[in-house]
Amino acid sequence: MKLSQLLSSRHILPDLQAEDRLDAIDELLGHLIEVGDLDSQWKEEICASLHLREAMISTGVGAGVAIPHAFSDHIDEVIGVFGRSHKGVDFDSHDQEKVHFVVLFISPKKSYQKHLLALAAIARLLTKTDTRQKLLLANDADELYSLFRQKTLVLKD
Numbered sequence: 001m002k003l004s005q006l007l008s009s010r011h012i013l014p015d016l017q018a019e020d021r022l023d024a025i026d027e028l029l030g031h032l033i034e035v036g037d038l039d040s041q042w043k044e045e046i047c048a049s050l051h052l053r054e055a056m057i058s059t060g061v062g063a064g065v066a067i068p069h070a071f072s073d074h075i076d077e078v079i080g081v082f083g084r085s086h087k088g089v090d091f092d093s094h095d096q097e098k099v100h101f102v103v104l105f106i107s108p109k110k111s112y113q114k115h116l117l118a119l120a121a122i123a124r125l126l127t128k129t130d131t132r133q134k135l136l137l138a139n140d141a142d143e144l145y146s147l148f149r150q151k152t153l154v155l156k157d
Helices: 021-034 040-056 112-126 129-137 141-150
Strands: 060-062 069-072 079-089 099-108
Touching: 021 040, 021 079, 021 099, 040 069, 069 112, 079 129, 079 141, 099 112, 099 129, 112 129, 129 141
Parallel strands: 069 099
Antiparallel strands: 079 099
16 A cells, blocks of 8 residues: 555645644544544544543654554544644654644554554655655645655555
């Protein structure tokens, strides 16, 4: 699976409004519901799972990147959403830097291996300084998606 298959232009928020990590998670999760990838009846349960994960340890991995993630019995495929914040979001990252790029994804509980591969692949892509700079300068969701499509990063099934 290519990363661009997980994220389409409709799964990209080029101007994330949240200022803290829990609000960012809620905003991104709300977007997955808005685009029809997640049924609203599961929002509270999945949101609680994502918030619990953040309470254990921040998913702010450093270099302005956060990758909140969770499992759910209510989906059949990995779903994700990308948010970019120009002002930065306080994710309590280990490097204490504000986060400008958030990739939230949810995996079916039965897909643990795919979940780990997706997590590692996203982290590898967004730890590249030149990639983050291009993503920061992109004008809109379509341009951001185009940048994801240009990357040769592949998530193995």
